[in-house]
Amino acid sequence: MKTILRSRAAISSQVAGALIAVAMAAGAPARAGGESALSDIVVTATRIATPAFDVPASIASLSGEQLRADALGVNFADAAQAVAGLLARNQYNYAQDQQISIRGIGAESTFGVRGVRIYQDGIPQSGPDGQGQISQFNLGSAERVEVLEGPFSALYGNSSGGVIQLFTARGTSPGTVRADIGFASFGAVRAGLDASDAIGGLDYNLDFTHFSWRGFRPHQSARSESFNGKVDYALSRHSALTLLANVLSRPDSNDPQGLTAAEFAANPDQTSATALAFDTRKSLEQQQGGLIYRLGLTARQSLRLMGYYGHRTVLQYLSIPVGAQKPPTSSGGVVDLHRSFGGGDARWTWQGALAGRPLSWVAGASYDTQNERRRGFDNFVGGTLGVEGPLRRDENDIARNIDEYTQATLALTRAWTLTAGVRHSEVRFITEDHFFAGGNGSGAITYTATTPVLGVLYAARPWLHLYASFGQGFRTPLASELAYRPDGLPGLNLALRPSRSNDGEIGAKVRLGRALSADIAAFDTHTNDEIVVLTNAGGRSTYVNAGRTRRSGAQVSVNYGFAPEWRLQVAYTYVDAVFIDAYYTCVAAPCRTPTVLVASGNRLPGVARNDAYAKLSWGGKLGWHASASGQYLGAIAVDATNTGHAGAYPVFNVSGGYGTRFKAQRLELFLRLDNVLDRRYVGAVIVGQANGEYFEPAPGFNVFAGFTVALR
16 A cells, blocks of 8 residues: 555546546535436445445446447457456457456456456356456346456455456346347458346346457458346245356357567568468357345345356367477367366345444355366377377366355444455365376365455545555466476476465545546555466466566546536556566476576566546437547557567547437447557557567458347
């Protein structure tokens, strides 16, 4: 917290002063929280439905309309720019997942999401080791997405440097059938069909989405089908059951891979030569189901039981050079993964009073497990590349966690509210090697941690709330980070320790009726034993603990309706993410003696210092509407040595459309123009690529048009 108060005080006081001045000029509402949709946004990120204005944490909520309006509606990253503190980058590569980081946490991930917990309808989309995917989010059926940042994220356990939760909308009466179709540049087609209704004690929402595209680079085509269903049934006045199902199919998504700096400068629309030679591609199938039971025990107590199970298969062809697959410990260049996963959560909630003051209390326990049958094959047969060759790896990778948690919120006075919580986590990894004689690649290790959180909120005015919070977090190594030892011998990297962090935040929230919603926060995260890449060569990465790091900064978001049908959204984030301790790394593998210095003060790779977004909108759902938006993202270091950077860039988009209603039908037409200045920039960075192919290009000027028909 000292760093916050010293290095960010000037930024915080100036921005907070400006927001309060605007609020006073607009005129304060008659009672706390105002009476608008803005001030009444209710979130469940802290496990009890509470207005975001009353929570001592940074919480943002994106409605389903925001996710889908004049948008492709396939990639969460496309809608996430409006959330301060959240950097979601579309790689335009459907063989890889979108890159997600919160306040610099998770930015180093080269595949999947790490350091940020992902949930859908309360079901974890992150495994026990903390790695997850966001590709299965079905935006067509979404009611909202909540983003929790800062210390209170630690209440979600391992690798929760932030939490992203998608909630499927419930069916309402009268029933609605919605169909939409859109066409975009580079051969993109999106089509969706959504049906929802409520009949007596039963309601449902079912959505199917198809997406395909050719891509703007050779060897970039992809196709996906997504289904998401939610059925709620009221068993009685005091109990309800929710059934959830989610299916994703992405067969043969081609991977054009990243480019070197020279290749990007010469032609950002080209594809890596090795991608073409090895026909790099990925097929993904996932099915998941869940059941949630809610029971009102008394007027003050309730019980929630959740269970889920799923299966995920991945077949991926990589471009690992033939020579790199010669050593007997190589896993080859083809990944064949079959993952079964499941778990449950039991939660008790009590809401009443203590000494005459309102008190809410939650206690629960969760169990999650995943079992991966992971096999590796050579990606060549003789002189033919990009085909499945002999078996090189065969193992079961098992990860499971058992967590207990409790949290409580007490209104100390009319102005002061205290929120506290603690979580205990035990995470166990087991590898059962079926390939090496004697199973000498087998091993097991267990990590434990207890993470407390404390926050206080002060209602300074009915329209102004101030807060401060502090918490501790931890992140275990991923199963993939434990997989290889730096010395090149078989077996788990058992020397790798979990990283542990101290996380502080202070902030202010302003709500003024329908006119203004504004949030400002200053934050500081100090991490010990940061897990970083030691080597990355020949398709194999090894990891080491690098000492201390710091991620500190400030963020502000404003939503301002300054005239009838006019609204301005602004989000800005500043993150200073650096290594505090110097350490040595390697440039080749195996590596027994690291010799390349990563200096103290070097920037953490994948993190931009400045991220600014603004959007000006006019109109409503019916009649004409239009909007213009822009984003500026600062330069990003591509590796820990800071020898290369992805350049800063601005990008601008415009969109417009028309909506009308005919009795029980609604028709919406829209046109969207992205990157209207035809700026060629890096859409995502592949951190630490040993061959220098760091850069995933974003497309130039492109167009998306479509329509939606809804029948009630």
